[in-house]
Amino acid sequence: MAEIRIRKTNEIISGEENVRNFLNQFEVIYEHWDVNKLPAHLQENFSLTDDQKAEVLATFDTEIKDLVARRGYRTWDVITLSEATPNIEELLAKFEQIHTHTEDEIRAIVGGAGTFVIKGSDEIGYFDVNLLPGDLISVPENTVHFFTLTDDRKVVAIRLFVEENGWIAHPFEDPSFQKA
Numbered sequence: 001m002a003e004i005r006i007r008k009t010n011e012i013i014s015g016e017e018n019v020r021n022f023l024n025q026f027e028v029i030y031e032h033w034d035v036n037k038l039p040a041h042l043q044e045n046f047s048l049t050d051d052q053k054a055e056v057l058a059t060f061d062t063e064i065k066d067l068v069a070r071r072g073y074r075t076w077d078v079i080t081l082s083e084a085t086p087n088i089e090e091l092l093a094k095f096e097q098i099h100t101h102t103e104d105e106i107r108a109i110v111g112g113a114g115t116f117v118i119k120g121s122d123e124i125g126y127f128d129v130n131l132l133p134g135d136l137i138s139v140p141e142n143t144v145h146f147f148t149l150t151d152d153r154k155v156v157a158i159r160l161f162v163e164e165n166g167w168i169a170h171p172f173e174d175p176s177f178q179k180a
C-alpha cells in the first residue's frame, strides 16, 4: 500500500483510508488494484515485450474500462523502466523536474515501485507518495509534481490519457523546492 511522507515535517501517513483521505484534500485520486491477478510470468518482469504489455492490459481490462467510463480516458499503455532501459539516467533527470500538465497524470503501478512528489497547500508543502504494486494515483491537471523511481529503479505502470498532448510537461519554477 502507498505511504506518504510530508517533507517539511517528516510525518508519515500510512494505511489505505488515511492515504486516500490525505490525498483527496488535494483532489488526488487514490485507488488500489489486485495485482495478484497478473500471471506469474508477468510479475517482477521489467523488460516486457509488446505482447506481454498487451497481456498486462488485458489482465486489467475491467479496471481500465471502469476508469474510462468514469473519467473519459481514450488511450492507455504500459511502460517499464529499469537499469536495462536505455538512457535511464537521462530520463530520470528529465522526470525529476517539477512541472504541471493540462490533464491529469494517472498511473497504476503493477510492478516495482515509484514515487510521486506533489506540491500540496502552502501549509503542507511538498509530499512524497511512495507507490507499490496495486497502487493507482491520479494527479490533477495544474498540480505541481514529478515522478521518480525508488533506489531499486524498477517499475511497470499503466498510464491512461484523454489526449496524449494534454500530458506534455510544463516546467514549474519554485526556488524553494529541494529535490532530496
Ligand SMILES: [Fe+2]
Binding pocket: 099, 100, 101, 105, 145, 146, 147, 169
Ligand atoms: Fe508529470
